[in-house]
Amino acid sequence: AQSVAQPEDQVNVAEGNPLTVKCTYSVSGNPYLFWYVQYPNRGLQFLLKYITGDNLVKGSYGFEAEFNKSQTSFHLKKPSALVSDSALYFCAVRDPILTGGGNKLTFGTGTQLKVEL
Amino acid sequence: KAGVTQTPRYLIKTRGQQVTLSCSPISGHRSVSWYQQTPGQGLQFLFEYFSETQRNKGNFPGRFSGRQFSNSRSEMNVSTLELGDSALYLCASSLGLPGTGRETQYFGPGTRLLVL
Numbered sequence: 001a002q003s004v005a006q007p008e009d010q011v012n013v014a015e016g017n018p019l020t021v022k023c024t025y026s027v028s029g030n031p032y033l034f035w036y037v038q039y040p041n042r043g044l045q046f047l048l049k050y051i052t053g054d055n056l057v058k059g060s061y062g063f064e065a066e067f068n069k070s071q072t073s074f075h076l077k078k079p080s081a082l083v084s085d086s087a088l089y090f091c092a093v094r095d096p097i098l099t100g101g102g103n104k105l106t107f108g109t110g111t112q113l114k115v116e117l
Numbered sequence: 118k119a120g121v122t123q124t125p126r127y128l129i130k131t132r133g134q135q136v137t138l139s140c141s142p143i144s145g146h147r148s149v150s151w152y153q154q155t156p157g158q159g160l161q162f163l164f165e166y167f168s169e170t171q172r173n174k175g176n177f178p179g180r181f182s183g184r185q186f187s188n189s190r191s192e193m194n195v196s197t198l199e200l201g202d203s204a205l206y207l208c209a210s211s212l213g214l215p216g217t218g219r220e221t222q223y224f225g226p227g228t229r230l231l232v233l
Contacts, residue, residue, distance in 0.1 A: 032218060032219060034221070042226055043224035043227050045224070090160065099218055100173070102148075102173045103172075103209075103220055104165060105152075105222065107152075107160035109159050110160075
């Protein structure tokens with residue numbers, strides 16, 4: 001089975017401060033990991049993914065994430081938060097063996113990020 | 118390039134009715150997946166289609182079905198609607214390169230279904 005945990009329902013941060021949104025995963029093989037963001041009444045927007053290679057992945061809008069195999073984590077980070085970053089963030093995992101090479105994603109429960117002035 | 122489009126955007130139905138939702142993938146994308154998003158259950162995978170064939174299926178009752186056409190457009194159908202089917206239904210497309218599992222899925226804006 002493949003699963004994802006986002007331990008924080010909400011993260012509050014002041015504009016200009018660094019932000020971290022946490023994600024841990026569980027798969028039997030090597031994971032493919034993704035972050036998406038959802039604004040109100042919108043679909044999901046892709047931010048970044050880890051497939052293989054460098055553990056630090058850079059994505060859209062200044063976001064990055066670090067893959068840590070020993071801690072089975074893939075935390076999303078940004079050095080300086082903006083009010084416009086306020087949204088719902090989802091971590092997702094894909095076990096390529098389990099999905100038979102298909103694209104099925106298993107999502108976490110989401111973390112609401114609130115960036116205040 | 119145009120993104121994933123879904124129609125209709127909003128829908129109100131009553132219990133027992135059936136509904137069909139439509140999804141047009143990004144041009145050139147051959148894989149389409151469907152997800153259900155609810156406040157209680159979060160985002161859950163329904164099914165994935167590639168070249169008109171179902172490649173993966175989630176844990177939903179048989180009332181939920183889908184299909185894909187030769188132009189990669191996809192529809193999903195829910196029969197005998199229940200109150201619990203009220204949700205945002207999201208469609209996602211990807212290139213569909215076979216067997217890699219490495220692809221990024223790009224999501225449409227969703228269809229919000231309300232069952233009364």
